[in-house]
Amino acid sequence: MAIPVAAMEQAPIDWEVPEVQVGLWADAWVRFRRNRLAVVGLTIITFLIVVALVSPLLVHFGLLANPIKQNVDSIETGPGVNGHLFGTDILGRDTLSRLMIGSEVSLTVGLLVQAIIFPIGLTIGLTAGYFGGRIDNLLMRFTDIWYAFPDLLFVLVVVSVWRLSGSWFFQLIPIFGAIALVNWVGLARLVRGQVLSIKEKEYIEAARSSGSPPLKLILRHLLPNSLGPIIVTLTFGIPQAIFLEAVLSFLGVGIQPPQPTWGQMVADGVEAIYPNPTGVVFPALAIGFTLLAFSFIGDGLRDALDPRMRR
């Protein structure tokens, strides 16, 4: 179909706009980089991811001590003794190696839980917010019911009832399943709130009057415009999930040995905290720094993406 061409003489070109040409996402990235703590956090996490990916290889090629190899001759040594940079634990296993290998569990839990939460919370929140009325009511009451479960208790029950054996990843499935089940609620509520406020904006009305069907409104307008706070919430959810997994492992219902995890290492270390405090201190520091780094990133993202901060 031919487009009717306006037979109008060329109108004068309006005032120029400044030469810069950045989208809001690129703009947010610039602001994020200006936040020193956020960059520190990002560096720590990047380093951690590299460690998690590389350390199994290092163990494989003998460059790093085997994290599950026991050695009765050097039990609970302090740092630096017998070539163990961070010392050994109650069974004589190398603490540094266990820390490095343990990072994969923590990172996997943190990231995968968010990966499960994201589609659930997004779908429920978008549907409830966009359609409103009875659908909204139904979905939100359902959400309230989930919200009423005490987090830790629920996770403990699920994890002790439903156990999978096998590799650590298999064992993790009930854990992040349970954590995700109690944590999607917050995201669903946030998304619903976002959609409710953005739905009233004039550009949504404009899109509707341009003939955009509902699915397009949701995916093209509502979703991109509510993504900022969603990303922030997911980022803050990562340390929460990591912490919850550490708690479970500390209590002995998390990943089973021999796979090392930080929570388990703290639990093991506590037994010998007087002769060898480093057995608790190093895994605790690892947990602490990881949580802190994710929180810094979350703060940075929030400041970078917050529409009220926009010029």
Place this chain on the structure above:
Amino acid sequence: MLVRVSGVYKHFPVGGFGGLAVRAVDGVDLEIRRGETLGLVGESGCGKSTLARLITGLLPVTAGSIVFDGQDVTRIRGARLRRVRRRMQMIFQDPFASLDPRMTVGDILQEPLDNFSIGTLRERRKRVQELLRLVGLNPNFTNRYPHEFSGGQRQRIGIARALSVNPSFIVCDEPVSALDVSIQAQIINLLQDLQREFQLTYLFIAHDLAVVRHLSDRIAVMYLGKVVETADRNDIYDKPQHPYTKALLSSIPVPDPMVEKGRAPITLKGEIPSPVNPPSGCRFHPRCPIARVPGVCSEVEPPLEPHGAVDQVAACHFAGQF
């Protein structure tokens, strides 16, 4: 006749018990003729913008019918309503809120073309550039984001979007009230040029009476959810029949200080009443300077009837008697 609004009501329930509702639009009859500009004026909160959204089908009506080009738009929805939107577009009040901040100007302008599958992808791209040129913007700005533009430029983008699908009718919901006065003139001239160029019909909503007088062929005055007077532009300014219209007109400042000094604008007493619980009878009577017959103005609701000039209707028991 392009648009015929008859007996249209829009009540927004205010929750709670007792069925209270904001009667934003409370029985409006209005006609918009092909090729004309109908100016719609009234105080803030009188239901102008709600009426605009009802006419464009963005809000469902509570009761009444709106016939656009022979089709009652209140009885269709979904895909059929979307098809009507190709001939009926809207320009929004706030140029800072009406463009999606996450989309480039090119995508914003192309969206309606995509929705109605107009032309091939290449033709659409070309059309977008043509639209930008048409509203006086640099056609190379397609990959810029809205926040890089000024208010006037953004409003031009909004106008280009409304024009993109070649509509015959455009509802302009206070398109200049958010802009600087100098920019207002440019946008108004652009709207007039476009109307001449494409034989557009406008419903032009505003609270700036000077702007409306400049643009409109006919003018309708709204008060608290109802149209109280409709007439030809000159008739309504020269001999208003409704006391509210007269009060509204007398509030326009005269640019000549000598005239302005000797002028006594009619000041209305009191606030605009709540649309949840409008006054009985003529809803203007508590503030009306001429409501003198007790038992009439406060009891009987005046219908819109011919008064004064040809084509002039007013809803007042004592139309023209002041």
